[in-house]
Amino acid sequence: MKRKTFFLCLFLSAALLFCGCQATLTTTTKVTTQAEKKGVISPEKAKSIKKSTAKIAKADSKRREEFTPEQEYYIGRSVAAVIMNKYPSYTSQPVNEYLNLIGQALAQVSDMPEIFLGYRVLILNSDEINAFATPGGHIFITKGLLRCCRTEDAVAAVLAHEIGHIQLKHGIRAIKQERLIEFGKTIVTEIGGDKLLETFDGAIGDFTNMMINTGYSRPFEYAADDVAQTLLRRLGYDPNGLVEVLMVMEKKLNPEDTGFGKTHPPPQDRIDKVLKKTGIKYSPVLTPQVRQIRFMKNIGNI
Amino acid sequence: MSWIRISLLAALLLCAFSQPLFSATKEFLSVQVRQGQLRSTPSFLGKVTATLAYGDKVELIEDKGAWKMVTIRKIKGWMHMSALTTKTIALQAGKANVKTGATSGELALAGKGFNAKVEAEFKSKNKHLDYAAVDRMERIFTFKPDRVQAFLKQGKISPEGPER
Ligand SMILES: [Zn+2]
Numbered sequence: 001m002k003r004k005t006f007f008l009c010l011f012l013s014a015a016l017l018f019c020g021c022q023a024t025l026t027t028t029t030k031v032t033t034q035a036e037k038k039g040v041i042s043p044e045k046a047k048s049i050k051k052s053t054a055k056i057a058k059a060d061s062k063r064r065e066e067f068t069p070e071q072e073y074y075i076g077r078s079v080a081a082v083i084m085n086k087y088p089s090y091t092s093q094p095v096n097e098y099l100n101l102i103g104q105a106l107a108q109v110s111d112m113p114e115i116f117l118g119y120r121v122l123i124l125n126s127d128e129i130n131a132f133a134t135p136g137g138h139i140f141i142t143k144g145l146l147r148c149c150r151t152e153d154a155v156a157a158v159l160a161h162e163i164g165h166i167q168l169k170h171g172i173r174a175i176k177q178e179r180l181i182e183f184g185k186t187i188v189t190e191i192g193g194d195k196l197l198e199t200f201d202g203a204i205g206d207f208t209n210m211m212i213n214t215g216y217s218r219p220f221e222y223a224a225d226d227v228a229q230t231l232l233r234r235l236g237y238d239p240n241g242l243v244e245v246l247m248v249m250e251k252k253l254n255p256e257d258t259g260f261g262k263t264h265p266p267p268q269d270r271i272d273k274v275l276k277k278t279g280i281k282y283s284p285v286l287t288p289q290v291r292q293i294r295f296m297k298n299i300g301n302i
Numbered sequence: 303m304s305w306i307r308i309s310l311l312a313a314l315l316l317c318a319f320s321q322p323l324f325s326a327t328k329e330f331l332s333v334q335v336r337q338g339q340l341r342s343t344p345s346f347l348g349k350v351t352a353t354l355a356y357g358d359k360v361e362l363i364e365d366k367g368a369w370k371m372v373t374i375r376k377i378k379g380w381m382h383m384s385a386l387t388t389k390t391i392a393l394q395a396g397k398a399n400v401k402t403g404a405t406s407g408e409l410a411l412a413g414k415g416f417n418a419k420v421e422a423e424f425k426s427k428n429k430h431l432d433y434a435a436v437d438r439m440e441r442i443f444t445f446k447p448d449r450v451q452a453f454l455k456q457g458k459i460s461p462e463g464p465e466r
Pocket of ligand 1: 161165221224264
């Protein structure tokens with residue numbers, strides 16, 4: 001009798017395990033299919049929900065190999081602290097606000113408008129022609145680079161290029177492979193502590209070194225220029241703004257310059273690539289007078 | 303042995319309860335940004351009707367491209383796909399929804415890895431870094447959505463993008 005109860009219990013536990021597993025198996029497709037069969041939701045709606053979750057899950061699995069938005073944010077904050085330690089900031093509130101409005105408007109029409117904290121722009125008080133972006137959405141642009149811009153459309157092009165680096169996760173790819181493996185280990189084994197801090201320290205080092213000294217690979221730069229063109233067009237800026245600022249940079253930059261002279265392909269190469277890609281000939285930026293007035297007011301005398 | 307009976311009963315009960323759960327149509331997503339805004343229309347032009355917190359679990363009800371109509375605590379609204387994840391977000395102890403247990407597949411979002419705690423340790427070893435300046439940069443440049451729209455309008459920047 002006791003033995004019988006024992007076996008019955010064993011059987012039921014197995015059943016529970018199976019059934020419990022199914023219950024926790026939240027694969028939408030399965031659930032939605034069942035609901036669809038039972039006529040709870042229309043096939044059309046079921047299809048739409050399946051497609052939708054599949055899309056988000058796909059974005060998730062792509063992200064998994066890298067970092068979560070929260071982790072990208074924390075890497076970004078420390079990278080930002082390192083940059084702000086190297087360069088003084090330009091503190092004019094209205095001018096920084098002006099750039100943030102352009103940046104946030106561009107982000108809204110991008111494929112990744114929402115990141116953990118959002119996008120923020122800050123001007124660096126430096127004559128060097130340079131710009132940086134952290135995976136956390138912090139964008140830095142030097143006074144030197146702003147002086148290469150003749151229109152708001154050109155400023156937008158520079159910011160859109162940086163947004164491109166963030167969204168294509170170029171910075172994250174600067175982190176050495178062995179560092180990512182270490183990171184994976186600390187996550188799974190919950191070692192944490194010193195090992196995790198060491199990995200973090202190393203990641204910030206890899207990142208800042210790439211941004212300040214070596215620069216990204218050329219394909220990454222061209223890809224960021226592609227994003228810039230797309231965002232300018234989507235928002236309604238003149239896409240010629242990118243070529244315009246690159247043309248000024250071509251004249252101003254010396255190959256031995258620090259900043260973009262060191263970390264980015266020669267502007268002329270980028271111009272050639274942009275024009276080839278879009279198949280359009282460059283024509284001077286068409287910017288309405290009101291836009292030019294506010295550009296001059298904010299950036300004209302920087 | 304009464305514990306066998308109890309566990310038997312528990313097993314039966316659990317099975318019975320998990321069944322309706324299984325056939326339910328509900329699909330949940332989690333907010334993966336610090337502040338997730340719910341809007342009245344699937345666009346950034348839509349009025350913000352509520353702000354959700356990191357880790358909030360929302361139910362998906364409708365899909366319109368990159369925009370998802372979701373509901374939570376009887377509030378409904380549109381959210382952009384990039385603010386959502388299919389993974390469960392388990393917050394660290396001491397924060398709001400700690401109860402959300404994470405399985406191994408969800409570890410990446412379980413508050414482990416690089417977080418505020420690691421930053422604090424890094425900061426204490428790098429005293430020359432000015433995190434207050436980073437905080438300031440993050441804090442001061444936040445605008446209400448209509449401010450961005452007004453800026454675009456004033457500059458005669460007319461959009462042609464489909465998802466604004
Ligand atoms: Zn670049």
